Amino acid sequence: MIVYKFGDGSGAMPPDLSPFVVKLETWLRLSGIPYEGRIGKLNAMPKKKLPVAEIDGVTICDSSAIIAYLQRRHPNALDDARLDPQQRARSATIKALFETHLYFVTVYFRWAVERNMAAYTPLLIDYARLTSPPPVRPLIGMFAPLLMPVIRRKVLRQAWEQGTGRHSYDEVAQMGIEGWQAVAGLLGDQRFLLGDEPTTIDATGFAWVHTAIAPPFDSPVRDFVSQHPALMAYRERIAERCWPDLTRAPRR
């Protein structure tokens, strides 16, 4: 199985720039399903998004679709079979909080805030270089000042259309902190989001906590998450199982 991903920005943001890629890789590791990670070229992907997986010659787009595909076919897949209907509903609700709400808070702080965008640019250039044909690679740095504003406008337009991008810095910070307070409330004193053992939603949970505190970005939301003992302990619990090199929270 091959997972097409963005990569870690030359080691700056392991294991990947995208929370959706981190989610998929974490789920594969929780399931014990081996895979090979490769840098994927967005424009060559059927839906122009990453992650994408290639499984026995079949190409599947979207982290949730890839997980569902493996849950139907792979004997080792973490399949959440023991969850009751209420836990399943809880899982779907928490997923929406992360993937459709807090995701745009992350997008806002990475792409709309000048100092964070300045820190993100070299990582994006690194990705552009890795996905360019070798003869063009040395020239990517030269084209970056032309290319980056185009990509940035596209991403900020998505955030505007979705709605988060219309709010001020302080309003998005407030929204993000409230979302994370809800996550912490749902976690309570459990080890994982739905009890004592990890389920699929914990792949998303890990990915979102991990990317919320990722350097090189800073925001009041990052401060809130990184200073929350229960969220940090949750992150560490999953890192111990899946990402032994990432057990210590990154520092800026």
Ligand SMILES: N[C@@H](CCC(=O)N[C@@H](CS)C(=O)NCC(=O)O)C(=O)O
């Ligand atoms: N629902 C998709 C979301 C994937 C997604 O939004 N990926 C972003 C990166 S975090 C992407 O590829 N963006 C590229 C673009 O919009 O051009 C999934 O679960 O895989």
